[in-house]
Amino acid sequence: MTHWKSYHLLGESFADTDDAPALLFRWSVERVVDGLTDHDVYSQAVARAATRQGAMQRAERRMLQLMALDANPVAELMRTARDASAFQMRWNGFNRMAPLGVETLVSCDAGLRLQRETRAAGLHDEMREQAGAICVSHLMADNSPLRQRHDEIRPLARHFGELGYANAALRDSVDSLYADPFAELDQCAGAVGASRRTLQRAFTQAGLSFRLLRQAVRLTLASHAMCSSKGGESLTAIAHASGFFDSAHLVHAWKQSCGLTPSQYRSLC
Structure with a gap:
């Protein structure tokens, strides 16, 4: 059904x-x-x-x-x-x-x-x-809010800045995850110069979890790669570069994200 x-x-x-x-x-x-x-x-x-x-x-x-x-x-x-x-x-x-x-x-x-x-x-x-x-x-429309963007490899970082959101630990975590989408919470805390507890508190204040933000970062990296590579890069390579353990994990996350398989999505790029 x-x-x-x-x-x-x-x-x-x-x-x-x-x-x-x-x-x-x-x-x-x-x-x-x-x-x-x-x-x-x-x-x-x-x-x-x-x-x-x-x-x-x-x-x-x-x-x-x-x-x-x-x-x-x-x-x-x-x-x-x-x-x-x-x-x-x-x-x-x-x-x-x-x-x-x-x-x-x-x-x-x-x-x-x-x-x-x-x-x-x-x-x-x-x-x-x-x-x-x-x-x-x-x-x-030529003036569409969607079309006013340019380099979209880090869209969540741009959105954070444009919103003027005053949560420095979360902002730095977004930047850190784009630099290393494989990072775990402790690694991210070390990268942003915060304790694990301080970083967890920042996520709680934002109503987010570390895993959710990391998954979102990974998916935006993968979507940029798929739209940019035009089929020239293997799905496994894109998965690894975006922080996924393997292509199977990317396929599962992709279908939840947009209702398509990565292969279907790439056929439209």
Whole structure:
């Protein structure tokens, strides 16, 4: 039985959440590791939002804010599309291969057109259709928050700095893990000049675990490598360079992150 999913950005655009830097950074980290939400959860989030006036306007503003902080491999795939044709190929490929409750295909030949196929029923389909159209239009725009990025090998470090999050031990841990994604907690503490207890406290204050942050860092390194290598580097080499023990561990983490296997993902790069 297929468990139908939705890309996290859609449902969370309708959620009532705090804009505190700590919470936004935690969101960015969590959604690298687990980028798909249950289709029913998305549907229910839209249903709750539909009772409030101006729901779509608020959702669009929130979507743009979160889009700028989205470091999931799917975001990297769309960000690095060189033109409308490449975006169409990548977007449609992801929609066809991922276990999405609604398959949304785009055509850019004569203006932007969307074609939806419902795989799983949900509430307020019209609002969800509108949210999908808004998402695609912003992803393709030249001034998209996603396209304003350049060197994305360390996106979580950039997000931390842009949010102005005052947690120095956590900031240094992000930098340290990008330098050594194999590091354990004690090694990371030594690298940032903090005791194990101090570093654990910094993670607790952020609502994160060391393992979760490390996994997110590893996945962003792997997504950058896959989009950059164009199939020229083996999956095993990418896994090791990104901090994974072997390719099997990367495959498992990748499917949880974006609903695709690394091979499927690389076929779209």
